[in-house]
Amino acid sequence: MTKFTRISILLVLLIAGMFSCTPYRKTVMFQPSAQDTLPNKIDETYRPLIQPNDILDIYVTSTSPEASKYFNYSESPENTGGGLLNSYLVDLHGEVQTPLIGAVKVAGLNSADARDTISKRLSRYLVNPSVKLSIRNFKVTVLGEVVHPGIYTVQNEKLTLPEAIALAGDLTVFSKRDQVMVIRDSVGFKTFIRIDLGDRSLFSTPGYSLHSNDIVYIEPNKKKRFLGENYYRVFPVILGSVTFLLSIIQLTKK
Secondary structure: OOOHHHHHHHHHHHHHHHHHOOOOHOEEEEEEEEOOOOOOOOOOOOOOOOOOOEEEEEEEEEEOOHHHHHHHOOOOOOOOOHHOEEEOOOOOOOOEOOOOEEEEOOOOOOOOOOHHHHHHHHHHOOOOOEEEEOOOEEEEEEEEOEEEEEOEEEEEEEEEHHHHHHOOOOOOOOOEEEEEEEEEEEEOOEEEEEEEEOOOHHHHHHOOOOOOOEEEEEEEEEHHHHHHHHHHHOOOOOOOHHHHHHHHHHHHHH
């Protein structure tokens, strides 16, 4: 084995040590714990409350289709093509302005209660009115070590943490899976919920079922920090060292 070969092997081992693999166990999600003998109970009691600046989809039907048309801007309950024909903005006073019945206070109500409130007001003008109502802009923000960070909007008023991560394209290889943070507005304050994706107990945590306007942040691991902070410092040194050693080898051959 030549001197050049030995030096090359040492350099390869040095670089491989710098980028050593993460233990397999740390990359697996939803692992059972020692106390994992019973199914994890999921809290499904959360219902989003309507807030000012929310956008509501409202569609009205009754036993008289002709009369119902007066309350709808579109003949279909579905907003096709991303349109806002049957959508109403909740103003800063927490009200929506609807045809004929005027302003209706909906802030602080969930979808079911707001639907009942509007139906009761409509009963003065329609026979057996039925109202379809949903929050159009239920959204969460996903940041950090995911493939596609961004703001994601869903229209079923329900989103779980794994679903939000899936929408963002899954975690990257630089994600710190035991340090996921859900940041939540709570009566004028920010609540910070720490979650370990490697533990099945996450299904029972308050951060599993996301609330509208939640922020999900996945921290980077040490490898990402190394690449981000030391790339332009370490690699020039390595390259310079290799060049220097090769020069020495060439001189000793003469």
